[in-house]
Amino acid sequence: MTSSDEGTAPVYAADPPAGRLAVPLDALVAVYHRRSGTTHLLASPSPELLDALADGPADAATLRARLAARYDLEGDGSAMIDARMEELMLAGLAWRA
């Protein structure tokens, strides 16, 4: 059973940053995922969210706190973080811990 099945916030995980090659092109960052050999174009804050998972699996609130330590954030943003993490999971770049 995952944590979400128990009604708690989903916890996300991703490969460490060394598992990806990220090249900022403009507003989009090109990301090569080494394990799958796939290429992705990501808009902020998705690349930052992946990097924030380097400190270990985290839920949206924890990810927000990690981002807030590095960037100026406005508002709560937890719902937005969950939406972006859902997209990253669909892309195969993240998964439920």
Add this chain to the structure above:
Amino acid sequence: MRQAHALRVGAVGFRIGSAWRAPVAAVRTLYEGYPTPADDIPDLTVRLYPERPWRRWLRPSVAIGGDYWLPDAAPLPLAQGLLAAEMGMNLQVALGWRRHLLLHCSAVERDGRVLLMSGASGSGKSTLATLLALSGWRFLGDEFAFVALSDGAIHPFPRAASLKNEAVAAVRAAGGVVGPVLEETPKGTIGYWRPPADAIARMAEPAPPRLLLFPRFGEAARVEAMAPSEAFVRLTQASTNYVALGEAGFSALSRLVQSVPALSIGYPDSGAGLALVERLWGEA
């Protein structure tokens, strides 16, 4: 294979074998003066063979094969054997080459830097490259740009340019010699333009890229800047081996779109296109 010819175009050594004499003779004539494969060992093999054994004599029909093949490549009549050989060379490079990132681009060089033009069939990239070569640019190729994985330099692949339909007249009007011309092929009229001696002599000489254009023939003249991320996506789609190269392809392509400006251009006719390219090159 009863007939065969070996040649080198840029980095690629080909061996073209055929069940008939005519296609190989046409290749030999079109590519007269091209070097042989390095160490006489071809990298890629093209085979032109009868679709059925008896069709070598009875209404001959040329099927295309080689080290790599597509199951649905349609056979061609023997009179279009040169087209079959050319398609076979393209197919083997597209499916088999791994030493460079391959982009479906034409390429010409001036002052030691390369202009890349990417577009689908009909965009005018072959015609523009040929016309530029007729006005002093070095012709690197009309079909594939070979991007070095190590340093991003563009390596020549100066095969004969394949000009379609009205491009034949446009190149002739500019003083170019086009021939042979094949009528009523699956791609319409196709004329072959043999690259100048300078392009052949310098086929092993790469140069770094400077400008990337995405031309569209038959439109009102326009110039629009293209974001590097859009150029990146378009070129992944215009590459035949991007996925196969993995991280090396990603690094080569991301470096390319970061290092040169990309522009989408429209032009109504060859003369306007030529003038526009010359102007943009001067501004780049």
